[in-house]
Amino acid sequence: MRVTRFAPSPTGPLHLGHAFSALTAHARAEGGTFLLRIEDIDRQRSKPEWERRIYDDLRWLGLEWPKPVMRQSERISDYRAVLERLWAEGLLYPCSCNRRDILEAASAPQEGGPRFGPDGMIYPGTCRGHDRSGPLPEDMPLRLDLRQAMRRIDGRLRWTETGTDPGQREIDPAALIESVGDPVLARRDMGTSYHLAVVIDDADQGVTEVVRGRDLLEATPLHVALQRLMDLPVPDYHHHRLIRDETGRRLAKRDDARAIGLYRAEGASPADIRKMIGL
Structure with missing residues (x-):
């Protein structure tokens, strides 16, 4: 159904x-x-x-x-439980950067200038080396170490598109890392982020087809990666015209x-x- x-x-x-x-x-x-x-x-x-x-x-x-x-x-406690699990697995790290910090780091000559993906400006990994021991930090932005996370996933990321230009889609984890960077999974004062909450909610509600605008098409590979990482079902995606x-x-x-x-x-x-x- x-x-x-x-x-x-x-x-x-x-x-x-x-x-x-x-x-x-x-x-x-x-x-x-x-x-x-x-x-x-x-x-x-x-x-x-x-x-x-x-x-x-x-x-x-x-x-x-x-x-x-x-x-x-x-549902903040539900999101928190998933964050606790990812933290215990060493896949999250706290990030103290603000937007100006990220812009300056991304603009460094060795970075080739700022690039943008589904989570905004692609994060250059400034805080990736921060301490990941101890309890899950409270009220602090948390990023997913996407390189570490993708090592847990075998093969390419696949899903079915039923909207405009329907068919099978796939992306290599390495290409996802290049196009997304380390996304924020918990924002300050929210306890979660859109990307984390939406995949957990869709799974908990048994959603079989996600219907949304084409402006969110770029976020789909990241959502599929999170679903695979957390052993959640991957629904079909129907991206419609705007x-x-x-x-x-x-x-x-x-x-x-x-x-x-x-x-x-x-x-x-x-x-x-x-x-x-x-x-």
């Missing part, structure tokens, strides 16, 4: 791009289960009022989902003019929204 999910963050209003993603995930789950998950690990930006509006907008679009809804802020404005930019939460709630207030119907986004 296919299980899909829509996992918004309550940090602003849902816009037309969210409507497209939610409706696509719902359609892909036909005959199976469509889940809603609230990704609220960013406690500073997440607001209860935005979460309430997510529920209202999705119901107005005609979507339903099983209750209760999984909320990431209630909804863009008249200038070609993808929509963001700052695009209040395209918020679903505003269209509702102006008298639009769910059918009007579907037409706007090409469904």
Whole structure:
């Protein structure tokens, strides 16, 4: 049975791009289960009022989902348990670098200038030699030593893409290390990171197909690597087209003019929204 999910963050209003993603995930789950998950690990930006509006907008679009809804802020202990395991295996290290430190290190002549991947600027490994003994550090960024982690995985990383340009995908661990660097798995004041939380949540919810925008396509090899490292199932991935404005930019939460709630207030119907986004 296919299980899909829509996992918004309550940090602003849902816009037309969210409507497209939610409706696509719902359609892909036909005959199976469509889940809603609230990704609220960013406690500073997440607001209860935005979460309430997510529920209202999705119901107005005609979507339903099983209750209760999984909320990431209630799962910090689950993420912590995985971090404890990875720390005990010597795969994590504390990082004291800020963005300026990383930029300066990455800009050194021997590094060839800063490069960017799914976790932002590719980290040059400045803190990789920090002490990894003792208990898991509290409230400090933790990075995955990707080179060490990939030594635990046999063969290439493989997954199935069901969205645009569907087919089998694979990447060599060495290529992943080159294109990602050492990703952050626990951020200060969050207790986790997007990359860690999303793969744990998808596994715990039994998600069989991850439906999301093409802007996250680049993160998929890292997510598959984490799944393999933690012995989690690797779901199929369906990366869909992005909804863009008249200038070609993808929509963001700052695009209040395209918020679903505003269209509702102006008298639009769910059918009007579907037409706007090409469904």
